[in-house]
Amino acid sequence: MHTRLVWDLPLRLFHWLFAASFTGAWLTAESDTWLSLHTFLGYLMLALIGFRLIWGVTGSHYARFSSFLYAPRAGLAYLKQTIKGTAVRHLGHNPAGSQAVFLLLGLGLLTGVSGLFVQGGEEQHGVAAGLISPVLGTIIKISHEILAQIMLLVVAGHLAGVALESWRHHENLSRAMITGKKATTPTAPAARPHYFTGLLLVLAVMLFAGWWFQSPDHASNIALIKKPLPENALWQEECGSCHQAFHPSLLPARSWQAIITQHDRHFGDDLGLDTQTARALLAYAIPNAAEHGVTEAARKINRSIPPKDAPLRITLTPYWIKKHRAIPADLWRTAPVNSRSHCAACHRDAHTPTVLKMRRYTPPCVKRALISRLHTTALRLTCGSSPCLPAATQTLRRRHTRPHASPP
Ligand code: HEC
Ligand code: HEC
Numbered sequence: 001m002h003t004r005l006v007w008d009l010p011l012r013l014f015h016w017l018f019a020a021s022f023t024g025a026w027l028t029a030e031s032d033t034w035l036s037l038h039t040f041l042g043y044l045m046l047a048l049i050g051f052r053l054i055w056g057v058t059g060s061h062y063a064r065f066s067s068f069l070y071a072p073r074a075g076l077a078y079l080k081q082t083i084k085g086t087a088v089r090h091l092g093h094n095p096a097g098s099q100a101v102f103l104l105l106g107l108g109l110l111t112g113v114s115g116l117f118v119q120g121g122e123e124q125h126g127v128a129a130g131l132i133s134p135v136l137g138t139i140i141k142i143s144h145e146i147l148a149q150i151m152l153l154v155v156a157g158h159l160a161g162v163a164l165e166s167w168r169h170h171e172n173l174s175r176a177m178i179t180g181k182k183a184t185t186p187t188a189p190a191a192r193p194h195y196f197t198g199l200l201l202v203l204a205v206m207l208f209a210g211w212w213f214q215s216p217d218h219a220s221n222i223a224l225i226k227k228p229l230p231e232n233a234l235w236q237e238e239c240g241s242c243h244q245a246f247h248p249s250l251l252p253a254r255s256w257q258a259i260i261t262q263h264d265r266h267f268g269d270d271l272g273l274d275t276q277t278a279r280a281l282l283a284y285a286i287p288n289a290a291e292h293g294v295t296e297a298a299r300k301i302n303r304s305i306p307p308k309d310a311p312l313r314i315t316l317t318p319y320w321i322k323k324h325r326a327i328p329a330d331l332w333r334t335a336p337v338n339s340r341s342h343c344a345a346c347h348r349d350a351h352t353p354t355v356l357k358m359r360r361y362t363p364p365c366v367k368r369a370l371i372s373r374l375h376t377t378a379l380r381l382t383c384g385s386s387p388c389l390p391a392a393t394q395t396l397r398r399r400h401t402r403p404h405a406s407p408p
Contacts, residue, residue: 009198068098249298
């Protein structure tokens, strides 16, 4: 018996990377904490499918789609024959296996693309940001989840098929997908190894992963594919001197109205705004307020507030309270956090208003303190003058040195 190369290197790499990205994305689907990894794996899967479509035309013999095109019925017939033990052995994809290939590629494409629209709609982030509404995003999310479950079923069927076929034909098919080699006759066509293309594929995946995960907490890739929120220089100037300028999307219009109206009694400070400035600030705040739902956080904050309430603090809205319930009280009072209003201590994007996402930007030292049961000690030991905290943050202590906010 002769052994020959059947699966070329790029095809094998594709197979295992595709399997890993689907498995990883499936496992990280439920939790917000893993969303960045989940989206990375989604993009990776789409890129891999793109590569496979090209390789299906340009790859070596057994990788080409033309070498395993069968009528839909042939797959079912082959399955029946395999169960009966009468199926003939195929060197490349058999009719049932080939249908799993096409199904998985199609489902992977649909799942990935629907994922892009979930991200673009629900979160207004990623390549599809701004293309569809948040409500449509939520509807697409349902199909995204259904598609992923169907894909899982097909994967299960594929694994069962591989096991059955390996048993019937006394050959380890999964090992062949690692080594690429199968026992055959000397006359059967052999595949070319294509080491160079394989190397390029690995390099491309590594570059993409490096780019995605290059910065702490993935802030920069979010910045690169963000849809910016509207910014306003006057707002930054008037409301960004004592604390970070909170983005208007974090409170409803009626709250901003109340805050600006009561500017002479602003948490113990007098903001000293003249009528014209107050009007100009509201002209920016109201069209961008929470009810316009420009971000996921805005929609959820807005939904959580009873219509009759106009909270003066973001930190008093039910959604904010719910999301920060797990944070122990002593952590709020310890440097570098100091106050609930000091969002930037934990959310890296809090002082870059255009990329407001308020998610998972918790600096490593705060994260450690959250995990540790000795929060204050952990913070003191690991944060200190930590470079992991955003430098541009102004703490609320500034108000003692600068009682009025009227800009110089
Ligand atoms: C003179 C300093 C100063 C200026 C200027 C200032 N604030 Fe404040 N602001 C404060 C203080 C002090 C607090 C209370 C912080 C705390 O309790 O930790 C506060 C709290 C807030 C909060 C509540 C934060 C929370 O806990 O959810 C909002 C909202 C707010 N300010 C909006 C504004 C807006 C809008 C402007 C611009 C019109 C502005 N602030 C300008 C001093 C200032
Ligand atoms: C001590 C650290 C800390 C501070 C300070 C803080 N947060 Fe958070 N925040 C967190 C953590 C941790 C989570 C994640 C909770 C979770 O995953 O459920 C979170 C979650 C959120 C979310 C939900 C994100 C989502 O995925 O929907 C929003 C919105 C948010 N914070 C806004 C704010 C705002 C606005 C401020 C300032 C007024 C603030 N946070 C201050 C730690 C902090």
